[in-house]
Amino acid sequence: MPHDHHDHLSPSGHPYRADNDEPLSYWQTMEIAVRELLIEKGVSNAAEINAQIDAMDARSPADGAQVVARAWTDPAFRERLLANGSDACREMGFDIGALQLIAVENTRDVHNVIVCTLCSCYPRNLLGLAPDWYKSREYRSRTVKEPRKVLSEFGVSVPDGVQIRVHDSTADMRYVVIPARPEGTEGWSAEALADLVTRDSMIGTGLAKTP
């Protein structure tokens, strides 16, 4: 990842959103007011809010990558993951909360992709916050109608003989894709395999990296 534009890009390579030194917006004013009222009313406190931010920041696609790599290397775990995604992820120490997490597996014959047509439901407790495009009108509208075309825009070409299954998420039911294990990785450790698992491969808009 390039690090030569410190003023404009974050360490992850994305632009920072206007924040502390931009003119105060109406909705930012509301956020400050709501947060302070919640603290004044004793509903929450600054430490609890900061802890929640830290907990969310700590979640990232690297967590999901560990789950996928284990499913690739541990057949019994794979069975448990496909049977109950929430419990299998909890078993690895991830806080899935009350969500029902359903893992769907890519095979030679099936490619899975996840979307939320109604809102922005995403396996946030495993992968962290959703990227902007996942919440966009374009992705939400078209993925259920012309998934092959949408995937091609992400550079993913799914052969005609492979069925595409689109999973529309809900508030209570979130999906995560187990991408196909790349060829040429026989004998690899779960740790090494996890480096091949990208965020987009767990959404279905990407494939696992090839070695």
Added chain:
Amino acid sequence: MTEFDGKRWHDMGGAGAGPVVPAEHDFALWEKRVDALMVLCSTKGLFTVDGLRRAIEDMGPDVFENTTYYDRWIAAVNQNLIEAGTYTLGELGAKMDEVAKRGETYGQAARG
């Protein structure tokens, strides 16, 4: 004008749209705070995710173009908290006035 097709504006599945723009950004502090408030308030039982969505869906289609994701979220969190009786509309108004007078930037108004 097109006829009503039985779906509300948020029910976007199957509608036509342009290419997916692979946009993403790192979340600003105020956005992370909104996210945290939603999670904490729903965990504490003040409202549900369905309550959050209901408020957003009732905002109508224009908000999707005119506001950002977390603009809509804080508006919906606020709506649900007022409905839950956590604070009153009057208390919110007074607090927002006070916050707005603290300075011209988020950093100044939030005092950090």
